[in-house]
Amino acid sequence: MPQLNGGGGDDLGANDEMISFKDEGEQEEKISENVSAERDLDDVKSSLVNESENNSSSSDSEQAERRPQPRPDSESFEKTRDYFSEALRRQQDGGFFKSPHYPGYPFLMIPELTSPYLSNGSLSPSARTYLQMKWPLLDVPGTAALKDSRSPTPGHLSNKVPVVQHAHHVHPLTPLITYSNEHFPPGTPPAHLSPEILDPKTGIPRTPHPSELSPYYPLSPGAVGQIPHPLGWLVPQQGQPMYSIPPGGFRHPYPALAMNASMSSLVSSRFPPHMVPHHPHGLHQTGIPHPAIVSPAIKQEPNSDSVGSSAHSKSPGPVKKEEDKKPHIKKPLNAFMLYMKEMRAKVVAECTLKESAAINQILGRRWHSLSREEQAKYYELARKERQLHSQLYPGWSARDNYGKRKKRKRENKQDSAPEDFSSRSKKQCVQYLPSEKMCDSPASSHGSMLDSPATPSAALASPAAPAATHSEQAQPLSLTTKPEGRPHHPFPLPGKPSGSSSSSISLSIGTTSSHSTPLLSRPIPFTSLHPSMLSPPTSFHQAALNSHHALFQSQPLSLVTKSTD
DNA sequence: CTTCCTTTGAAGAAT
DNA sequence: ATTCTTCAAAGGAAG
Secondary structure, X not given: OOOOOOOOOOOOOHHHHHHHHHHHHHHHHHHOOOOOHHHHHHHHHHHHHOOOOOOOOOHHHHHHHHOXXXXXXXXXXXXXXXXXXXXXXXXXXOOOOOOOOOOOOOOOOOOOOOOOOOOOOOOOHHHHHHHHXXXXXXXXXXXXXXXXXXXXXXXXXXXXXXXXXOOOOOOOOHHHOOOOHHHOOOOOOOHHHOOOEEOOOOOOEEOOOHHHOOOOOOOOOOXXXXXXXXXXXXXXXXXXXXXXXXXXXXXXXXOHHHOOHHHHHHHHHHOOXXXXXXXXXXXXXXXXXXXXXXXXXXXXXXXXXXXXXXXXXXXXXXXXXXXXXXXXXXXXXXXXXXXXXXHHHXXXXXXXXXXXXXXXXXXXXXXXXXXXXXXXXXXXXXXXXXXXXXXXXXXXXXXXXOOOOOOOOOOOOOOOHHHHHHHHHHHHHHHHHHHHHHHOOOOOOOHHHHOOOOOOHHHHHOOOOOOOOOHHHXXXXXXXXXXXXXXXXXXXXXXXXXXXXXXXXXXXXXXXXXOOOOOOOOOOOOOOOOHHHHOOHHHHHHHHHHHOOHHHHHOOOOXXXXXXX
């Protein structure tokens, strides 16, 4: 796994990054920095020739680099504080807390000591911040603490990803854990409590292999839903449950076995009460209507019938009946979505903009400017998310949701798009971009992506994560053409190596400038070099330095082609 | 009131 | 095996 070895040249996903860079460049740089792409190109070209260390500093690049580390946002801290108090209150009540900013992510993301995220094994500042934000009450232990918590051999924990436990060995959440049947009516234990899990497809009982279990989300059916996260629904953002579960409930694949109190609590916070068969309809245990219970999906598309049913029909069992009313089970959020969720508020606060489209653009840029470590964090979260989701909804398939949304602008997208797209998209471009600029300092991509491979922990942690073996990754910028198969993502992700990407490579310095159009990065395929990449050799270089990517340094130049996606 | 916009990523469908 | 589509969140704008 190239990724794992920070050493050499593995840089993963450089290509992908390229893509993003490209985008950024187009939008942002074009507009805001009239700095001239041309110049950039020239620079690039020259840099190609000699890339050694130009150290000039481009303001953009600098800013971009800074981006990753969001400035201390007093506001957010304040919020956090509020949440904290709230959480505290809740805790005193016997409830437990939930992460305010990240409603969906109850679990803790703590890099393993060996995690690629941090070479030294310590929790990065950002990670700490992250944790604190997520878990205001949780004190993030230092490395030592982490070690401690891990040492006790939490059997319930995956060997891969350590879960933070309370320093005092007593998990703060422990008391809350209800891993028992008490929540279920006596005598009628839910099928899912059975130690064995029925394979949704085959119907054959199976016992989940430990490796299958998400360290973060071992589920306890009983706990799930029964212990709604107190803050979960208090938090504004929390309005909706991440996932909804059909009233009838799914068969939970994960029996007690994996259950760890903290885990179950975490999970419970993540999944709305209505998941529980007994409180299917929106009434919180307390009798208070639980916001999370109202699944937007349900609200919007009550009748999911046709499309959605397929998945469940596969699964044997009683669940079938509920297909009719089966609530819309949403897709698990991907890394970027998770990031958006967390950062949106912040961005909104910083900007005057409120339009999501604009905010999203900003977020998209910020996303690209995130350091590898930071992104890895989200990829990991997303991975867990998917894992949990699959555990919760064994038979669910993304296809189930197809057609539930109104058809989206298909035209706009690829085919016809290029042409039409001019009118609308362009316009918007104009609209949004400027504002972005206002708020968001141009994050020209910094080399974060180019950075050393924070291996997506996925690679480490999850069996699923395929090792990225692309040479390209190793060579962030390479002139060569890219083999087609490169993983679309910098972090090869677990789920599917797929990729979308193939690249048509082309080196394209020339081409780059050509596609000026695009706002729509996706629809418009292009291969290009991102101006930002180009322009700031410095930033680039810096990035390389930051990443400690030897290879990078060794290979100064290369243009990566971008895959068009 | 509904859909669009916008972002990235994942997954399924289509080729 | 690769490419194309759809959906996930969010909330103002537009129809």
